[in-house]
Amino acid sequence: MEKFIVKGEVQLNGNVKINGAKNATLPLMAATLLCSGVSVLHGVPNLRDIVMMQDIMTMLGAKITREGDTLSIDTTGVSKAEIPEHLMREMRASVFLMGPLLGRFRKVRLSHPGGCDIGPRPVDLHIKALERIGAIVNDKFGYIQAEALELSGGEIYLDFPSVGATENAMMAASVADGTTIIRNAAREPEIWDLECFLNKMGAKIIGAGSDAVRVTGVKRLSPAEHTVIPDRIEAGTFILAGAITGGDVVVENVIPEHLSAVTDKLREVGVKIINGDNYIRVRAGSFRGVDIKTLPYPGFPTDLQAPLLAMLTLARGTSIITETIFENRFKHVDELARMGAKIKVEGRTAIIRGVSKLSGAPVVVHDLRAGAAMVLAALAAEGTSEIENVFHIDRGYEALEVRIQGLGGNIVRCGSN
Numbered sequence: 206m207e208k209f210i211v212k213g214e215v216q217l218n219g220n221v222k223i224n225g226a227k228n229a230t231l232p233l234m235a236a237t238l239l240c241s242g243v244s245v246l247h248g249v250p251n252l253r254d255i256v257m258m259q260d261i262m263t264m265l266g267a268k269i270t271r272e273g274d275t276l277s278i279d280t281t282g283v284s285k286a287e288i289p290e291h292l293m294r295e296m297r298a299s300v301f302l303m304g305p306l307l308g309r310f311r312k313v314r315l316s317h318p319g320g321c322d323i324g325p326r327p328v329d330l331h332i333k334a335l336e337r338i339g340a341i342v343n344d345k346f347g348y349i350q351a352e353a354l355e356l357s358g359g360e361i362y363l364d365f366p367s368v369g370a371t372e373n374a375m376m377a378a379s380v381a382d383g384t385t386i387i388r389n390a391a392r393e394p395e396i397w398d399l400e401c402f403l404n405k406m407g408a409k410i411i412g413a414g415s416d417a418v419r420v421t422g423v424k425r426l427s428p429a430e431h432t433v434i435p436d437r438i439e440a441g442t443f444i445l446a447g448a449i450t451g452g453d454v455v456v457e458n459v460i461p462e463h464l465s466a467v468t469d470k471l472r473e474v475g476v477k478i479i480n481g482d483n484y485i486r487v488r489a490g491s492f493r494g495v496d497i498k499t500l501p502y503p504g505f506p507t508d509l510q511a512p513l514l515a516m517l518t519l520a521r522g523t524s525i526i527t528e529t530i531f532e533n534r535f536k537h538v539d540e541l542a543r544m545g546a547k548i549k550v551e552g553r554t555a556i557i558r559g560v561s562k563l564s565g566a567p568v569v570v571h572d573l574r575a576g577a578a579m580v581l582a583a584l585a586a587e588g589t590s591e592i593e594n595v596f597h598i599d600r601g602y603e604a605l606e607v608r609i610q611g612l613g614g615n616i617v618r619c620g621s622n
């Protein structure tokens with residue numbers, strides 16, 4: 206198992222370029238299955254989750270090649286619409302394949318994705334959305350099977366603005382007969398990126414970014430070429446890394462508007478933020494405690510809750526973080542406590558009493574974003590930390606240690622893969 210060894214108390218300074226967004230790429234890859242032919246995606250990060258999605262799509266019959274950050278996906282040979290249990294277990298995001306496979310083959314079968322490290326992960330909204338446009342879904346014995354002789358437009362109201370359910374509904378509805386309206390749709394930038402790509406494929410979608418997405422079904426889609434939007438979560442992580450180490454970091458290739466909730470909160474904490482056209486510069490001041498709730502976009506993203514919490518362990522006074530999106534997303538708290546943080550968790554709320562210093566310690570990573578939090582804490586802490594289970598971090602950050610080294614951080618990867 207690989208681990209990171211981090212020597213802390215080194216300021217990060219310099220420029221770092223942000224990659225394309227993992228959470229945009231995964232549904233875009235899935236969307237290529239809606240038609241036969243070669244689609245091309247640029248700006249695709251080299252991440253474990255992306256490789257896993259490649260493996261699953263290859264198993265379905267796609268031919269995928271990578272050159273630099275460009276993926277060519279040939280879906281001509283795709284003939285299967287069934288995803289076996291072991292692959293679903295490896296990557297929950299394969300639930301995105303449900304909409305496009307149903308759209309193209311009018312049937313799909315996949316194992317129930319089950320829960321994960323951050324809590325239960327139901328798919329009831331995905332199922333409800335597909336049923337509203339004519340799918341007959343059987344969710345029994347650990348498998349979800351959906352079939353539709355015909356897909357027809359319909360009104361979908363999502364009880365919660367689920368990102369994945371909105372994306373699945375958009376993909377399946379794009380090849381249904383008639384018009385579908387998705388209400389209380391998720392408004393995340395990744396939804397907007399999917400709309401752009403599907404429209405390049407010939408779909409007729411408007412409204413992504415608002416809470417009502419209107420999809421007018423078309424008979425057929427064709428392959429398309431697209432550049433993935435920058436990863437706002439990776440950008441937020443580097444902004445927080447600059448802040449927690451008291452450094453001066455320019456995060457390049459970002460859409461600052463996508464990070465408004467984050468940069469606004471950081472200003473309240475006392476961090477200096479300068480927004481450029483496509484960069485954000487962060488310079489740390491002294492931090493004061495703040496209260497924050499994670500919310501669907503444009504609220505503060507749950508995926509940056511753990512990294513922000515790491516930073517607030519060093520703020521003056523008390524901070525309160527309420528996690529409203531996932532039930533079990535405070536696993537990093539116990540590990541941060543090993544480094545000297547003072548945090549109490551009550552249900553979905555963490556109360557953080559700022560300390561003046563963290564101290565390096567051996568810690569274990571339980572999920573992707575908790576991993577980023579541990580790296581940030583270790584970069585600021587006195588002494589050396591050993592961070593185990595780096596594979597979680599590799600799911601969502603490409604060569605994180607190399608890019609931190611580029612900013613002057615003292616972090617190395619060791620152990621066998």
Ligand code: UD1
Nearest residue numbers: 228298325326327328329330331367368369370508530531
């Ligand atoms: C996506 C992101 C993930 C991010 C999350 C919330 C990808 C690959 N992943 O995940 O990084 O943390 O959005 O911003 O894009 N829910 C239901 N029923 C459903 C679906 C979801 O109850 O059918 C609940 C979930 O349990 C969770 C909440 O809705 O509590 C948000 O989930 P959702 O927006 O669907 O997240 P994902 O699309 O899985």
